[in-house]
Amino acid sequence: MSMVDGPKPFSTAKSEQKTANMESAGVPPGSSGAVPRPNRKFGSWSDRWREMPRQKQWLILIPVVILAFLLPVINPPLISTEPGNDWPLACQAMAIFALVAVGLNIVIGYAGLLDLGYIAFFAVGSYTAAMLTSPDSAFIKIPYLWTIPVAIAVSMFVGVLLGLPTLRLRGDYLAIVTLGFGEIVRILATLIPAMKGQPGFQNVGHPPGIGADGIPIFANSNGTPWYWLTLVILIIVLFLVGNLERSRVGRAWIAIREDEDAAETMGVPTFKYKVWAFALGAGVGGLAGSLMGGQVGFVNNQKFDVVTSILFVAAVVLGGSGNKVGAILGGALVAYIPLRFTAIAEYKFLIFGLALVVIMIYRSQGLLPARQRLLAYGTAAYAAVRRRGSANPSAAGGSGTGGGAHTSSSTPAHRAEGEQA
Amino acid sequence: MTLLELENVSVHYGRIQAIHDMSFTVDEGEIVSLIGANGAGKTTTMKTISGLLNPTHGTIKFMGEDITKMKAHIRVVQGISQAPEGRGIFPAMTVLENLDMGTFGRKDRSKVGEDLERVFTLFPRLKEREKQFGGTMSGGEQQMLAIGRALMSHPKLLLLDEPSMGLAPQFIRQIFKIITEINSQGTTVLLVEQNANQALARAHRGFVLETGEITHSGTGKELLANPAIKEAYLGVG
Numbered sequence: 001m002s003m004v005d006g007p008k009p010f011s012t013a014k015s016e017q018k019t020a021n022m023e024s025a026g027v028p029p030g031s032s033g034a035v036p037r038p039n040r041k042f043g044s045w046s047d048r049w050r051e052m053p054r055q056k057q058w059l060i061l062i063p064v065v066i067l068a069f070l071l072p073v074i075n076p077p078l079i080s081t082e083p084g085n086d087w088p089l090a091c092q093a094m095a096i097f098a099l100v101a102v103g104l105n106i107v108i109g110y111a112g113l114l115d116l117g118y119i120a121f122f123a124v125g126s127y128t129a130a131m132l133t134s135p136d137s138a139f140i141k142i143p144y145l146w147t148i149p150v151a152i153a154v155s156m157f158v159g160v161l162l163g164l165p166t167l168r169l170r171g172d173y174l175a176i177v178t179l180g181f182g183e184i185v186r187i188l189a190t191l192i193p194a195m196k197g198q199p200g201f202q203n204v205g206h207p208p209g210i211g212a213d214g215i216p217i218f219a220n221s222n223g224t225p226w227y228w229l230t231l232v233i234l235i236i237v238l239f240l241v242g243n244l245e246r247s248r249v250g251r252a253w254i255a256i257r258e259d260e261d262a263a264e265t266m267g268v269p270t271f272k273y274k275v276w277a278f279a280l281g282a283g284v285g286g287l288a289g290s291l292m293g294g295q296v297g298f299v300n301n302q303k304f305d306v307v308t309s310i311l312f313v314a315a316v317v318l319g320g321s322g323n324k325v326g327a328i329l330g331g332a333l334v335a336y337i338p339l340r341f342t343a344i345a346e347y348k349f350l351i352f353g354l355a356l357v358v359i360m361i362y363r364s365q366g367l368l369p370a371r372q373r374l375l376a377y378g379t380a381a382y383a384a385v386r387r388r389g390s391a392n393p394s395a396a397g398g399s400g401t402g403g404g405a406h407t408s409s410s411t412p413a414h415r416a417e418g419e420q421a
Numbered sequence: 422m423t424l425l426e427l428e429n430v431s432v433h434y435g436r437i438q439a440i441h442d443m444s445f446t447v448d449e450g451e452i453v454s455l456i457g458a459n460g461a462g463k464t465t466t467m468k469t470i471s472g473l474l475n476p477t478h479g480t481i482k483f484m485g486e487d488i489t490k491m492k493a494h495i496r497v498v499q500g501i502s503q504a505p506e507g508r509g510i511f512p513a514m515t516v517l518e519n520l521d522m523g524t525f526g527r528k529d530r531s532k533v534g535e536d537l538e539r540v541f542t543l544f545p546r547l548k549e550r551e552k553q554f555g556g557t558m559s560g561g562e563q564q565m566l567a568i569g570r571a572l573m574s575h576p577k578l579l580l581l582d583e584p585s586m587g588l589a590p591q592f593i594r595q596i597f598k599i600i601t602e603i604n605s606q607g608t609t610v611l612l613v614e615q616n617a618n619q620a621l622a623r624a625h626r627g628f629v630l631e632t633g634e635i636t637h638s639g640t641g642k643e644l645l646a647n648p649a650i651k652e653a654y655l656g657v658g
Contacts, residue, residue: 248525255511255522262509265471267497267526267574 068231072224084342088223093339094332095230096292101315101331102237102324103284108313109322110250111277112257113167114175117182119309121282124158124185125151125289127195130299133205138194144205148290155286156279163278167271170260182309189301200300204293220297230291234328237284241324244280253277257322307349314352318359320366329367423485424449424578424609425470425501430479432462432469432633439465441633442479447578447611452604454620454641455613456654457630463613464506466630467582470611471503472496483578498526502576504567506583512556516547519555519566523573532575539606540569543599561592568596572603579603581612585619597623617654621645629654 049057072088081090100122107115128151131137133144142150166177189195206218207229217225244250252273255263264270293299311334319330334352338345359366425447432440440462447453457463468474470481472493480489488496502523511519520540524533541548544565550558555566564584571579584600585593597619604610613630614620621627624641629650637650644650 251518251522252525254514255525258511258513259509261473262505262511263522264473264493265497265503265505265509266522266570267494268522269492269494 065235069228072227079340081336081339081342085339086221086223088227089221090223090336090339092223092227092230092295094335095227095234096288096295097312097315097335098328098331099230099234099237099288099291100285100312101319101327101334102234102241103281103288104312104316105319105321105324105327106241106244106253106284107277107281108316109320109324109327110245110253110257111274112253113274113277114171114313115178115278115281116175116313117178117180117306117309118281118285118312119304119306120162120182120185121155121159121285122289122292122312123189123304124155124282125286126293126299126303127189127201127289128154128286129290129293130201130204131195133294134201134203134299136196136199136201136203141205143208144294145207147205147294148287151286151290152283155289156283158286159279159282160275162282163275167274167278179306179309182304182306186301186304189304195301197301200298200302202298204297204299206294206297218294220295223295226291226295233287233291237287238324238328241284245324249273249276311352314356317366318352318356320368323366323368326366326368422449423447424451424483425611426482427470428480428482430469430476430481432465432474433477434465439633440469440476443633443635444479445628445635445638447609449577449609450604450607451625452600452610452612452623454617454624454627455611455630456615456617456620456627456644457613458615458654460632461630462633463630464582465633467503467506467580467611467613471501471580494526497574497576498528500575500577501580502571502574502578503580504564504571504582504584506586508560508563508567510555510563510566510570512554514555515552516555516558516566517551519570520547520551520573523570525574527574529575533573536573536575540572543572543602544569560587561589561596564588564596568599568603572608576608578609578611581610583614584612585614585616593619617650618645 052060072091075082075087080087100118103121104115104118107113107118129144129147131139132142132147132150162178162181166174166181169177190197206216206220207225209217209225211217215222218229252263252268252270255266255268256270256273260270312331315330315334316327317330318333319328320326337351338348344351363369423446427446428444429442430440430444431438431442443462443466445453455463455466465474469476472488472491472495476489480487482488483496483499483501486499488499491499511522514522520537524530524536527533546562547565547569550562555563558566564586568579568581568584571581581600584596588596593616600610600612601623612620612624621641621644627639627641627644628635629637629644637644637647639647645655
């Protein structure tokens with residue numbers, strides 16, 4: 001492997017040895033086993049998942065989804081947050097946080113843009129839902145379910161509006177500007193009379209439907225239907241995000257995250273894709289905000305502080321920046337811990353701080369590390385490889401067969417390699 | 422035919438001027454080397470040509486067309502491809518995914534296969550490692566990948582920023598052989614180098630850059646024979 005000297009990022013003695021072993025073993029084509037990466041328990045889980053055939057994935061996925069839907073009904077002992085907090089409502093809070101983390105993961109995890117003011121989009125979504133449904137608002141009223149697409153649209157618009165000037169900045173500068181933006185929305189809510197500051201909006205709308213006992217199905221205190229609604233939306237969002245991740249857009253984002261200048265010189269319109277990441281992330285944030293507003297039934301300026309925004313970032317980093325399943329896990333955990341351990345809830349930032357430090361030491365990539373393989377199949381080079389593979393089966397390239405297939409080539413590089421070997 | 426033409430180009434970083442009224446041309450089919458010491462403005466020149474930096478004065482023409490204001494990602498489509506300094510590969514992508522990124526701006530997707538074959542023939546090592554992550558490869562392999570990736574956009578003009586940086590002497594010779602090979606296949610090459618000896622020996626023409634200005638120009642052989650250059654850049658004298 002060390003044909004020449006030079007920097008070798010990421011490779012440890014252990015991983016190199018692993019690569020060497022893999023090479024000598026002759027890894028079969030099509031397997032991604034030759035790839036060295038930090039080999040720890042959860043990491044290898046996610047790798048194993050990626051290598052599973054589709055049917056097997058479904059076989060695991062369906063029970064997991066069913067279990068997720070049954071979660072508020074089962075109310076498992078030990079795990080349950082009761083008696084301190086209502087369990088279905090806790091489930092709803094976890095689902096909302098998971099949704100937020102999935103949205104923020106687009107911005108931080110995929111495109112690598114550190115957005116510390118994500119709460120702003122959450123707030124925009126909440127206020128959109130509140131101002132279009134609450135009797136306290138002077139605006140026109142529309143049915144609650146319609147506010148969800150409106151909230152997505154408005155927050156995406158705000159995302160583009162914020163992105164156009166700020167996404168010319170990089171790294172730390174972007175973080176500071178977004179941090180400021182996170183505060184601006186809250187302050188605007190205080191200053192603008194139509195947004196009603198601290199009194200806020202009461203009786204925010206909810207989806208229609210009245211139960212047998214005359215109480216609305218989607219009552220504020222009834223967590224289960226809200227949780228189911230949020231879960232359905234979360235699954236739809238996951239499906240869309242997963243497709244984006246595997247598309248050309250996803251690859252552009254990863255390239256920008258890895259090296260923005262290099263991405264630009266590859267022909268990626270980096271600015272456009274950064275604005276897209278920002279807008280889509282904002283849309284998901286707004287969506288989560290509108291769900292939160294409807295469920296709580298009350299929106300005012302006290303809920304959208306920067307501290308919560310940092311908590312969102314912590315959820316993404318904790319779960320594994322760049323991994324959407326990790327984001328769900330991180331988001332749910334960040335919501336769950338203070339609800340479960342009410343006695344220590346006031347120390348939650350201390351606990352998260354410690355947890356982050358510990359995780360960064362032992363699992364620097366988060367609980368579930370980012371997808372290392374981009375599943376870029378179907379793209380041009382892969383298509384070319386497949387064509388080559390079908391035309392000449394012996395060259396159908398795994399890392400184990402590559403060398404032998406080129407016996408006829410006599411380029412300078414090849415000859416020199418022979419000399420060095 | 423003139424492929425690239427810089428006319429009185431100046432570049433500033435804030436108030437500091439990095440490039441002073443630089444003018445030169447690159448003809449089709451040539452290898453042109455820009456040599457110079459640290460801070461001479463080599464990388465700045467490259468970034469200005471690839472579009473990552475904007476000149477404060479002057480014009481850049483590519484195939485007779487003014488591209489001074491053109492964004493970097495569009496210049497790639499036009500046929501200017503850069504292998505950046507410090508390699509700039511995507512560490513969390515596999516070799517194949519890195520190469521695939523090189524085709525991002527291409528419209529003629531059906532021809533990608535030919536270029537992939539070409540890259541794999543030039544660098545068999547990349548083919549062997551096509552599933553390995555870019556970040557886990559050695560410095561020399563990363564350099565191969567950076568050049569290979571730049572070739573995947575099928576450029577008319579290939580910009581190489583210090584291809585020999587951080588490489589062992591033996592591998593430097595190899596890289597330059599490959600550059601000559603790429604050129605003989607019809608790709609014009611503009612490279613900047615501190616390793617003046619190899620860079621000038623392989624080049625049709627060369628320029629010497631000092632503090633943002635071209636101080637010498639000529640064919641590679643002329644510059645190699647020039648006593649002043651020998652003393653300053655070749656360690657002979």
